[in-house]
Amino acid sequence: MTATERPPATAPAPAPAGEEKANAFVGLSRVMLLGFLRDKGTLFFTLALPLMFLLLFGVISKGGGTSHVKVAEVGQVKVLDDALAHAEGALDALEITKDLNEADALAKVKKGDLDGLVMEGPDGTLVLRFSQADQVKSSTVQGIVNSLVQGANQAASNAPAKYTLDSSKVEDDSTKPIQYLTPGLLAYAVAMGAVYGASFTLVTWRKKRVLRRLRLAPISAGTIVGARVLVSVLVALAQTGLFLIVAQADYFGLELTGNWWLVLPLVVCATLAFMSIGLVTGSLAKTEESANGMNQLIILPMSFLGGAFIPLDFAPSWLQDISRALPLRYLIVPAKSVLSQGGGLAEALPAMGILLGFTAVLSAVAWRFFNWDDA
């Protein structure tokens, strides 16, 4: 940008001023984009903070999740050693301790220092002792050891086993935290960006008399709204891009399924719905402070109840009912489905329709309270 502002002295002779044209839509969009990019607070709350949430929640849920189980190998356990030798990567989740006798290892399992102990029993049995203290870990230990046995049996019989149990398969069927964290926190981020973008534009411009000045310029309300929509959508798509890049990093391991791109039109529709919330608060509020209060009062409960931070799958039905009245849900649920669970148009389209419905109703409410002027 700065490059075009100062043409070099050797530049060709400028065209006569009359020939230059400019466009109000472009001009307004630029103003709004610059306003966004130059406001450190806005950048932080719409980009940095939600991303930090994603990193933080991602790391926490990983640490407390199924990944690491500590197991003591008492004596030689051939099945385990073989498996470790052949499939290093697959057993990363196991942290194996050797050189403990049975009694010590058992004591540690009871205390919770270890998640289980494995040893060879008589007649080729594999003995697994585990504690039920942590259900997730105990089932992981069981799952892994079970799959070891299956694998060994299969190898021994040299024929495909009739039934195989694959421990990694079990894990993929259940939802990984990143699969609900990504759409949830993305929805939160998009809501923050779009609600604040619309409401602060209205309040600040009204307060700084820009709105009444715009009213004296030969531009339509449609141009102003259109520019705001464009900028908010660009911001939301940038947020989406960032989230998908981070979530797909090896550490978090989000795997996109076929119709993941449907998240883009979903985000666009949700942006419109959130913007119209911002238009309502921006029309009602006289100052940035009160607009901020109203926005938080809407976004935070909506995010919790709509499932942005905590998945709603196990929530009581009344909570589910409340979440159905909030636009956020219609981004989170279908986004989760299309991003990583193979969902498609059938999941996305109805939600998009509902989001546009929210937009229509809320915009009408905003128009009812809209004011060009303070007085």
Added chain:
Amino acid sequence: MSEAITADGIRKRYGDVQAVDGVSLSVATGEFYGLLGPNGAGKTTTLEILEGIREADEGRVELLGLSPWPRNPKLLPRIGVQFQASAFFNKLTARETIRTFASFYGIGPRAADAMLERVGLTESANVLTDKMSGGQAQRLSIACALVHDPELVFLDEPTTGLDPQARRNLWDLLRDINAEGRTVVLTTHYLDEAEVLCDRVSVMDHGKVLKTGAPAALVREIDDTVRVRIESGLLTVDRARELLTAAGAEHTNLEDDGVTLALSTAEPGPVLAVLAEQNALRGLEVRGATLEDVFLQLTGREYRA
């Protein structure tokens, strides 16, 4: 000559305040017209009604032959408006601001930059508008009002907050744009400014136009009076009145604002004799009538810049 503005009996009330109380005026095309009046006289409200950003409770307004209310997009490119308080986008520099306003009228960046140059802001082009000095902001605000070459320009106290040099430069600019055939309407508190710039002025108070005319004509109407001022504290108002009356020195508007003791008179001789007798001539100033005296006579208030 055709009329650029005609207003007929406009009124506006805010709650208990009758801000504009039956103002009628007409401004000819190409005229430089001034609205004068003390704080709260209703100048800004009148201007806002003329511009079409406020609806009058009563009355009729025509701008360039069209009605400004309800908002008339055909009219808007033909008028330029500068508000009393600046209206800038947040987080933009001066250059970005004027380019943005220019874009609303389809005007390209080069013409916008030229306007910035014309108000002497090229040096500050990259300063954020919230970091500009009051005078710089004022000039930018005027540049934004003029950037699309309007035929009719409204300026609400354009020179408030400018240093004397910038004020004179702006006068030159305003005279130039008026000389180019544009109609200019401004409000001001500076009577010298109105005297220098305006073809005609209206003096307003309490929402009413008290008098309209060419500044020179208004002054001529009271030009038999002379304003005499001395330093305050040499004589009390009561004592002065007593002495002057005793000496038969005719006078009006005798008052003391704590800095100067002032009075108006048609015959300065006897008044000066009395003051000389009392040895009360320190800071003496004797001036023929100016617009300030017109203002004083019409509003009953000493003018304070």
